[in-house]
Amino acid sequence: MLVSSAIGEAQRAGFVALTPVGSLRRFAPAVGGVSLLGIAPQVRHADLLTAFARLTEAAATDQSDSSVTVTTPRGAVTLHLTSPDQAGAALVWHTGSRAHVKQLQARAGRRGLRFAGAALSRAASEAVACASEHDFYALLDLPYIAPELRSGDGEIETASSGGLPTLISEADIRGDLHMHSSWSDGQNSIADLVSAARQLGYEYLAVTDHSQHAWSSRQLTTRDVPRQRTEIEEVRLGTQGIELLHGVEVDIMPDGSLDFDDDLLRGFDIVLASLHDAAGHGAARLTERYLRAIHHPLVNVITHPANRSPAHSDGYAVDFDRLFAAAASTGTAMEIDGAPGHLDMDGALARRAVAAGVTLVIDSDCHRVEALARQMQFGVGTARRGWIEPQHVLNTRGIDEVRAFVARKRAHA
Ligand SMILES: [Zn+2]
Ligand SMILES: [Zn+2]
Numbered sequence: 001m002l003v004s005s006a007i008g009e010a011q012r013a014g015f016v017a018l019t020p021v022g023s024l025r026r027f028a029p030a031v032g033g034v035s036l037l038g039i040a041p042q043v044r045h046a047d048l049l050t051a052f053a054r055l056t057e058a059a060a061t062d063q064s065d066s067s068v069t070v071t072t073p074r075g076a077v078t079l080h081l082t083s084p085d086q087a088g089a090a091l092v093w094h095t096g097s098r099a100h101v102k103q104l105q106a107r108a109g110r111r112g113l114r115f116a117g118a119a120l121s122r123a124a125s126e127a128v129a130c131a132s133e134h135d136f137y138a139l140l141d142l143p144y145i146a147p148e149l150r151s152g153d154g155e156i157e158t159a160s161s162g163g164l165p166t167l168i169s170e171a172d173i174r175g176d177l178h179m180h181s182s183w184s185d186g187q188n189s190i191a192d193l194v195s196a197a198r199q200l201g202y203e204y205l206a207v208t209d210h211s212q213h214a215w216s217s218r219q220l221t222t223r224d225v226p227r228q229r230t231e232i233e234e235v236r237l238g239t240q241g242i243e244l245l246h247g248v249e250v251d252i253m254p255d256g257s258l259d260f261d262d263d264l265l266r267g268f269d270i271v272l273a274s275l276h277d278a279a280g281h282g283a284a285r286l287t288e289r290y291l292r293a294i295h296h297p298l299v300n301v302i303t304h305p306a307n308r309s310p311a312h313s314d315g316y317a318v319d320f321d322r323l324f325a326a327a328a329s330t331g332t333a334m335e336i337d338g339a340p341g342h343l344d345m346d347g348a349l350a351r352r353a354v355a356a357g358v359t360l361v362i363d364s365d366c367h368r369v370e371a372l373a374r375q376m377q378f379g380v381g382t383a384r385r386g387w388i389e390p391q392h393v394l395n396t397r398g399i400d401e402v403r404a405f406v407a408r409k410r411a412h413a
Contacts, residue, residue: 038082213251
């Protein structure tokens, strides 16, 4: 809220542009403070900083010539300012990461340029104009590098050899295969989920409620399943232009079996399987539970595989190499879950999965319709940090290919 009201206020105050920077723009899984970069002519800077510092809700400011920090009950928000002719350098500088910027500084130095203080110059002081990030990278003989890739972890070398990926974007997503209705712990009806997914332009969605032993506030019992299916069929009759899949997020039990029996599972269009508890098991036992589920012919997707919680827990230390090998050979997808409490797999792990030949899905795992778009956006941002391209992701494909993906594994039952 503060950010959007700050943007509104700031635009009225005469910015050319205002962009989130820092870890927020890089889609880091946990963001300490929010940073914004305002682009405006130098003569406007003093007024803009004063206006920003006076924003409602804001308290305790810390101000310099080119930035001001306001402290809010939910964290600090810093506004940096730059002028239009240095916008590219300032965007790169404030977006980071620190390691990426440091490597660019060295690269600039080798070209007789100096990248310091959010500006690019030649020799001691002669400013080099770079109005956009494209201009900035071009001056360093590089193509544009997307913010999500700027980790300082090889992206500059890859960019200079022309090997950057064609990153997935939200526009590539054709459906959402993981969400909860009020049949389990979601807040909305199936009809509401369908209409929200339609508004996003999706071609399909899967409603995937929790099975009976899940540690959620409400679950789908075996007796609920046929009743839910009847409702799904009714909703389908009243719906055009989008395919509604009846799915389930079934719990993987302590022995690696599934919470629903095969006859019940076979009736679903798609089966997601997940661990929602560690049951006191160490990594080896958790790995075995996952492997048994991955080898089950009715399991199509493993959701939030690490069970991590950004900024709180790294999740399971399972043997991901074995899981990925099994997932690739059995035709089981692994998920990037966009719920803020998951963001799981994270980018680095998703990248390893793809390298092992695993198909990914990117899902919202939403429990209320308002979050459907946002959590997919988080999922895509997380995927972009993992260099993921559209062809790696099942739900960038049409519904027929999704159904064929399920059918191929079931054929080996
Ligand atoms: Zn789950
Ligand atoms: Zn879920």
